Amino acid sequence: MAQRAQPINGRAGVVAGTIVVASVCLAFLGIVLRAEPGAGLGPADWQAIRFTVVQATLSALISVALSVPLARALARRQMPGRQVLITLLGAPFILPVIVAVLGLLAVFGRNGWVNDTLGTLGLPGISIYGLHGVVLAHVFFNLPLATRLLLQGWQSIPAERFRLAAQLDLPPSMVFRTLEWPMLQRILPGAVALIFVICLTSFAVALTLGGGPKATTIELAIYQAFRFDFDLSRAALLSVIQLILAGGAALIALWIIPQLPLTGGMDRPVQRWDARGGGQRLLDGLVILLGSAFLLLPLASVAVSGTLGLPQVPASVWAAAGVSLWVAGLSVLVLLALALPLAGWIAIRARGSAEAIGLIGLSASPLMIGTGWFILINPVMDPVRLSLPVTAVVNALMALPFALRILVPGIREALASHGRLCLALNVNGWPAWRWLILPRCLPQIGFAAGLTGALSIGDLGVIALFADPDRTTLPLQMYRLMGAYQTEAAAGAALILLLMALGIFWICDKGARRYAEA
Amino acid sequence: MRRTLIAAGILLASQAGADTPVLTVYAGDYFTSEWGPGPIIEAEFEKFCDCDLQWSTGDLLPRLLLEGERTKADVVIGLTSDVTAKARATELFAPHGQDNSALTLPIEWTDDTFLPFNYGHTAFIYNETTMDAPPASFDALLDLPDDVKIVIQDPRTSISGLALVLWVQALYGDKSAEVWEKLSDNILTVTKDWSASYGLFTDGEADMVLSYTTSPAYHMIAEEDFTKKAAIFPEGHYFMVETVAKIADTEQSELADKFMAYVMSREFQTIIPTANWSLPSALPQSDWPEAWAQLPLPEKVLFYSETEAADLQAQAIETWRNALSQ
Numbered sequence: 001m002a003q004r005a006q007p008i009n010g011r012a013g014v015v016a017g018t019i020v021v022a023s024v025c026l027a028f029l030g031i032v033l034r035a036e037p038g039a040g041l042g043p044a045d046w047q048a049i050r051f052t053v054v055q056a057t058l059s060a061l062i063s064v065a066l067s068v069p070l071a072r073a074l075a076r077r078q079m080p081g082r083q084v085l086i087t088l089l090g091a092p093f094i095l096p097v098i099v100a101v102l103g104l105l106a107v108f109g110r111n112g113w114v115n116d117t118l119g120t121l122g123l124p125g126i127s128i129y130g131l132h133g134v135v136l137a138h139v140f141f142n143l144p145l146a147t148r149l150l151l152q153g154w155q156s157i158p159a160e161r162f163r164l165a166a167q168l169d170l171p172p173s174m175v176f177r178t179l180e181w182p183m184l185q186r187i188l189p190g191a192v193a194l195i196f197v198i199c200l201t202s203f204a205v206a207l208t209l210g211g212g213p214k215a216t217t218i219e220l221a222i223y224q225a226f227r228f229d230f231d232l233s234r235a236a237l238l239s240v241i242q243l244i245l246a247g248g249a250a251l252i253a254l255w256i257i258p259q260l261p262l263t264g265g266m267d268r269p270v271q272r273w274d275a276r277g278g279g280q281r282l283l284d285g286l287v288i289l290l291g292s293a294f295l296l297l298p299l300a301s302v303a304v305s306g307t308l309g310l311p312q313v314p315a316s317v318w319a320a321a322g323v324s325l326w327v328a329g330l331s332v333l334v335l336l337a338l339a340l341p342l343a344g345w346i347a348i349r350a351r352g353s354a355e356a357i358g359l360i361g362l363s364a365s366p367l368m369i370g371t372g373w374f375i376l377i378n379p380v381m382d383p384v385r386l387s388l389p390v391t392a393v394v395n396a397l398m399a400l401p402f403a404l405r406i407l408v409p410g411i412r413e414a415l416a417s418h419g420r421l422c423l424a425l426n427v428n429g430w431p432a433w434r435w436l437i438l439p440r441c442l443p444q445i446g447f448a449a450g451l452t453g454a455l456s457i458g459d460l461g462v463i464a465l466f467a468d469p470d471r472t473t474l475p476l477q478m479y480r481l482m483g484a485y486q487t488e489a490a491a492g493a494a495l496i497l498l499l500m501a502l503g504i505f506w507i508c509d510k511g512a513r514r515y516a517e518a
Numbered sequence: 519m520r521r522t523l524i525a526a527g528i529l530l531a532s533q534a535g536a537d538t539p540v541l542t543v544y545a546g547d548y549f550t551s552e553w554g555p556g557p558i559i560e561a562e563f564e565k566f567c568d569c570d571l572q573w574s575t576g577d578l579l580p581r582l583l584l585e586g587e588r589t590k591a592d593v594v595i596g597l598t599s600d601v602t603a604k605a606r607a608t609e610l611f612a613p614h615g616q617d618n619s620a621l622t623l624p625i626e627w628t629d630d631t632f633l634p635f636n637y638g639h640t641a642f643i644y645n646e647t648t649m650d651a652p653p654a655s656f657d658a659l660l661d662l663p664d665d666v667k668i669v670i671q672d673p674r675t676s677i678s679g680l681a682l683v684l685w686v687q688a689l690y691g692d693k694s695a696e697v698w699e700k701l702s703d704n705i706l707t708v709t710k711d712w713s714a715s716y717g718l719f720t721d722g723e724a725d726m727v728l729s730y731t732t733s734p735a736y737h738m739i740a741e742e743d744f745t746k747k748a749a750i751f752p753e754g755h756y757f758m759v760e761t762v763a764k765i766a767d768t769e770q771s772e773l774a775d776k777f778m779a780y781v782m783s784r785e786f787q788t789i790i791p792t793a794n795w796s797l798p799s800a801l802p803q804s805d806w807p808e809a810w811a812q813l814p815l816p817e818k819v820l821f822y823s824e825t826e827a828a829d830l831q832a833q834a835i836e837t838w839r840n841a842l843s844q
């Protein structure tokens with residue numbers, strides 16, 4: 001497809017992309033400069049690489065496969081509480097790892113609800129530990145993300161098409177083939193790649209639910225190399241392998257995304273005549289029920305134990321919550337400054353492969369970025385004084401690929417529907433952003449900002465390496481509680497964390513949507 | 519009147535702040551939280567030191583290695599015996615200047631750089647209300663029925679996990695691989711750190727958890743819960759110690775020495791058990807706080823010196839990994 005003239009150019013995007021790549025590469029350089037030649041990779045490392053790829057592939061494919069019916073059901077149904085449900089379904093994604101694992105174990109663990117029920121029925125119990133447990137946990141984390149991404153895809157199909165399909169009296173299966181499948185073809189590869197990369201860097205979940213050292217991931221090997229062996233060259237080598245795997249996956253996925261001519265609609269509300277049959281209703285209802293149960297039961301357990309622990313939460317947790325809010329706010333700002341120009345640049349390019357840049361920050365181990373910048377900052381000033389800003393920037397880099405996945409289709413759609421009008425009116429550059437893209441993409445911007453804020457609140461990330469004792473973040477404080485036998489107070493802190501993350505997400509997401517509608 | 523007093527107090531405090539020497543102590547992250555020993559150590563030490571003790575937290579050894587000679591630390595507290603070899607190799611440390619013979623550790627300590635301030639032993643903790651027949655020896659642990667589940671920590675990411683691997687090595691030597699294979703049916707899972715393991719245990723997911731002989735003390739003293747017990751094995755338990763050390767080119771040499779002496783003082787040693795849930799390093803057992811004196815402790819203690827541990831570590835971890843990867 002020939003490249004068409006666009007009202008925005010990619011210069012700011014190139015600058016933003018350069019900043020992202022540079023911040024990761026500089027950190028890497030910092031480590032390599034300090035590294036002494038090490039022993040290289042052993043058989044254990046290769047086993048870790050194999051396991052990582054297997055579990056990440058399975059987790060990504062299953063998460064995305066399950067998200068298709070769930071997103072379709074949610075897209076086709078209007079019911080009371082739908083918005084609340086969609087927000088709540090996003091919660092597993094932003095939970096701190098250890099909290100989510102304890103929540104999952106309350107449902108699927110040895111003494112969990114599932115095994116209790118099976119036991120009462122006289123059936124043999126199930127064990128969550130093993131590769132299937134790792135995949136289960138990763139699906140729990142990422143099904144919500146995949147569902148949200150697909151839901152956006154569904155919302156991007158203009159209402160007129162469903163009307164036309166209804167006029168042609170197409171059955172649901174034909175509607176799926178003609179309208180929904182082409183949309184899925186554009187969204188699925190990117191979603192699979194994104195979740196693959198997220199699962200690639202997983203480590204505490206994989207180890208705990210994997211049941212032992214066969215579930216070792218590359219990230220664990222990186223952690224071991226940095227913190228235990230202090231073998232910087234091995235850490236750097238493993239980081240590069242992780243980057244290559246992530247980058248390779250991203251490039252393949254983005255390459256196979258077909259280019260479809262986008263045509264805008266007239267912004268009518270979507271009505272789904274094809275989904276009105278009783279069988280379709282029953283099917284959607286069942287899917288929503290099952291999906292909600294899988295995602296919300298572990299959350300309910302987190303909420304229950306958290307509520308019991310709340311009275312024991314010390315005052316310092318609230319101070320830490322304030323610090324976390326500050327960090328989250330900063331990372332949202334950094335994210336928007338990077339993601340918007342980058343997304344604009346990607347949106348006007350014929351192929352989406354530049355989106356791989358966004359994945360760099362996520363696939364680089366936060367430990368590597370943190371350590372690298374520590375080495376770089378140390379000769380100039382005390383890195384501890386920069387611990388919070390560095391945390392905020394690392395959080396923003398981690399959220400960047402999600403933000404791009406969310407923003408790029410929106411910007412493409414805005415340009416497809418109104419780009420020519422802009423050109424005709426000679427509205428170019430910043431005015432095109434100001435009058436076309438930003439207002440039309442406000443829901444996506446709100447979603448991306450909310451997701452970033454929520455992720456940032458829940459992230460322990462680099463702060464553990466050089467924490468300022470007087471200003472700790474909420475996740476760090478929660479881990480301290482856990483480390484000091486205060487399991488109940490930690491559960492209370494986890495609940496506060498969860499509520500704050502959901503709150504930030506809700507405010508950004510809902511606020512932008514309401515403003516966009518007004 | 520009262521108001522002027524407060525004003526005078528503030529004035530004095532700020533003047534004091536202007537030229538009070540600062541002692542910067544690096545500590546592990548847990549150490550300075552309000553549930554750690556940091557706040558009380560700071561308050562007690564500042565009562566007589568004429569100084570301002572400032573904590574700086576983070577991953578101790580990686581941070582020291584990264585900072586090298588630019589480190590701002592005057593004293594480092596919390597280095598465990600498994601990292602002292604690497605810490606020593608940095609040549610950042612000065613002799614501790616204290617008398618090792620005043621130590622009351624169950625092993626002989628001759629190191630003149632790293633001074634122990636508290637210790638414990640690895641042990642498996644169980645809940646006596648849910649476990650009728652706890653194992654009475656390590657051999658008995660290996661013969662537990664398969665439905666008794668134990669949760670341990672990864673020796674590659676956790677100090678207590680590493681201690682367990684060395685414990686098995688010390689007890690069984692060449693037969694370690696068989697021991698791990700026998701134990702593998704009982705190992706529910708392996709976690710990254712102690713906190714996650716202990717969380718699984720308190721949530722009832724696991725029957726036993728790899729922790730310390732001192733863990734029951736926390737439950738007894740802080741929670742008045744007497745159901746958590748350490749299984750004491752006659753074969754012996756692996757010794758774990760935390761040390762404090764002085765940075766050689768500190769500008770606060772005298773203050774640092776004062777701090778090292780404080781660590782050995784009776785005041786510090788009586789605070790540390792309940793503040794850090796660990797056993798005091800230089801206090802005769804007869805002088806321990808009441809509940810602590812009643813804590814069941816192993817009679818035999820196993821320990822590898824840092825050079826022995828360094829030689830054995832990689833092989834012991836590999837044996838563990840191979841046996842549990844089957």
